[in-house]
Amino acid sequence: MDGISLLLGVSSSRPASRLAEAHPFHRRRCARGSFDLAERFVRRNRSLRSHLRVFNRHQTRMVFVHCGNLWRRRIRPCRGVGVRVPLRSQASGLRDYSLVPPPRYTVSPLDFVVHRSRVIGFGSFGTVYEANKAVAPEEGLLVAAKTVPKERLSGMQLHDALYYFAIERYANDQVRAAIESGDAKSLARHVARYLGYGEHAGQEWLFFERVPGATLEHYFDSGSDDAAFALALGQALGLVELDVRDGVVDLLRRLFLRIAYDTLQTLVSFAQLGMVHRDMKPLNWIVDDRAHTLRILDLGSSAFLSTPRYGAVIGYNARWGPADTDYVAPESFIDPRFPYQFDVYSCAMSLLRLAIPGLRNPAQFRTFVEEFRNMHRSDLALYASRAFAGNAAFIPDHLVTGLIVLKGEDGRLFELVRGMLRESPQDRLSPEEALVELDKIKARTPA
Ligand SMILES: Nc1ncnc2c1ncn2[C@@H]1O[C@H](COP(=O)(O)OP(=O)(O)OP(=O)(O)O)[C@@H](O)[C@H]1O
Known part of the structure; x- marks a missing residue:
């Protein structure tokens, strides 16, 4: 690890040399590369993730930084590019896990x-x-x-x-x-x-x-056609009334409503605990096929926003990188004024993969994420209109079924997801607001 001083992958327009200019001491160490290059590096070196502090402030460019012997150096964010490298002193002070309260439930x-x-x-x-x-x-x-x-x-x-x-x-x-x-x-x-x-x-x-069942990502990955996928997932969730004769769109819509309901209810309960999960995604959603319910895993990235006895916040540190960049809300870090809107965005991104068959493939989803954020400011209506006008790189065929799924209930479902994906957390629905909207939609949907 010490052999690599610094690796930067900078996507598209801002050349790595510009970044280097801003930080002359790094000039000779910057390597220019594509987003793909950097991403591949990160994926191959999962164990190095703790050393990668990444955020993409405007969702336009992504920079990955790996520091071997540069822990004392701090790179300040340039316009449009955010890079943070923790100082050793900060690391030891701010990440002190001994500050986390002692265990309440213990077993041998x-x-x-x-x-x-x-x-x-x-x-x-x-x-x-x-x-x-x-x-x-x-x-x-x-x-x-x-x-x-x-x-x-x-x-x-x-x-x-x-x-x-x-x-x-x-x-x-x-x-x-x-x-x-x-x-x-x-x-x-x-x-x-x-x-x-x-x-x-x-x-x-x-x-x-142990939850009996598979993660939602596993269902996405199954490679089965839409109807088989929907029926398998519906069966695991106990939606016994699903019938392939109702058509794929109907099946997907009902699954969508059900999973949205399960996840939003959970987010409301998390919010009551002052908790933001920060890593809501299909890999952390497991379908319990015995209890017929969706369960959320991996609370390790959570933030507790109000823990007065132990200091202001437990688990959250804005100096750290955000969670999974494919699902992270555009603010990258929790906005303390609208903290619970953070998970709502990740939840909606995950739900899009359920509704839109083309997005179940991780590579296509990543292409979509880039385009959706960079060109369409996370506005689903803008994205949809451009996709149909043929401006999007994403293949419209894949989008069609998904948009028809979302278009149900006089477009209310579409508006709900759009509201969950608003770029600014201030405009985005909170978990409670989203759940209220969903309840209205469910009330109009035949069981
Ligand atoms: N209670 C459980 N029942 C069944 N499977 C589980 C359970 N907890 C975890 N798993 C399985 O283990 C996998 C990894 O769990 P988890 O996400 O908690 O670990 P992690 O080390 O935090 O992973 P990552 O760093 O990728 O988030 C899950 O995707 C799931 O498949």
Whole structure:
């Protein structure tokens, strides 16, 4: 890692040399490249993500920066390009995971058998294993056991991983406490059940009930045609009345309404806890095919905006990069005046992939995201009108079904999604407002 001093990938119009001019000490170290180049670099080097602080202020250009030995250097954002590299001192002060309150729900890892050879999933910072509860109550329960892979992380990466892990623990504590107090029924249904935190032999664990089913991304990835996709997803969600004879548009519309409802209800409950999830996306939405519900995973990127006992905010730090750039709201970082609108945008972007068949393919979705934000300022109406006028690079054929899906209910669904995608968080619907609109639409839709 130390071998690479700095790698920049700058898309389209602003040449890397201009960036270098603004920061002469980096001039000789800047490499010019395309967005694709930079993105490929990031994807291939997922483990380096903790060192990549990326944001795209105007959604026009994207810069990725990798710093090996430059931790003390800070690159200030240029117009249109945002680059932030954390200072070591800031990193240690502001990301101190020991500031996160102690665990509320604890368990003994010895009560679980963790199957180390059966990895369910792993991300930049965590590994999730299959496990079983080995003792009563609930002996034999299928469990997902998440831990920080300390053996493959070191330095700042390990530090970041432990921080996210502590936030995830804290967030799950809050969610479970709300469920137990009876305040948040929707959370019991829409978040993976948290069993508790445990530590053994220097390894920390978070234990969850294992959700039977697959993530929405997995459904998108299935490669099946629209009708087969809709029926499989509908069956998993318990929409037994779905019938292929109703036509694909109708099937997709009902799925859309159902998933929008599940996710918005959850966002309303999160907001009641003062929480922004910050990483709402199909990969973190798992369809529980036994309880027939959508559950949200991975609370590790959450922000708690009002935690007076421990300081203003837990989990959120504007000096850090945003979450997944494909779904991140245009403000990139939470606007403290309209914090809950952040997740609404990511939710709507995810829902677009459900409604618009062409967007289920990740590469096509990424092309769409670029164009939608850069050329159309996240305005769905502008995008649609240009796409039909033949100005968009995105293939209109793919858009047609999706727009017909959204066009239902006299265009109300379209307007709802448009309102959820407003570029400015001030104009965007809050979770409550979006849910009210959705309720009105559902009331007009035959069951
Ligand atoms: N409770 C659960 N039940 C079933 N599968 C789960 C559960 N928790 C996590 N998984 C699986 O593990 C994968 C990774 O989980 P999670 O997103 O929590 O990890 P992560 O390390 O934070 O990943 P990333 O860095 O990509 O966000 C999920 O996509 C899902 O497939």
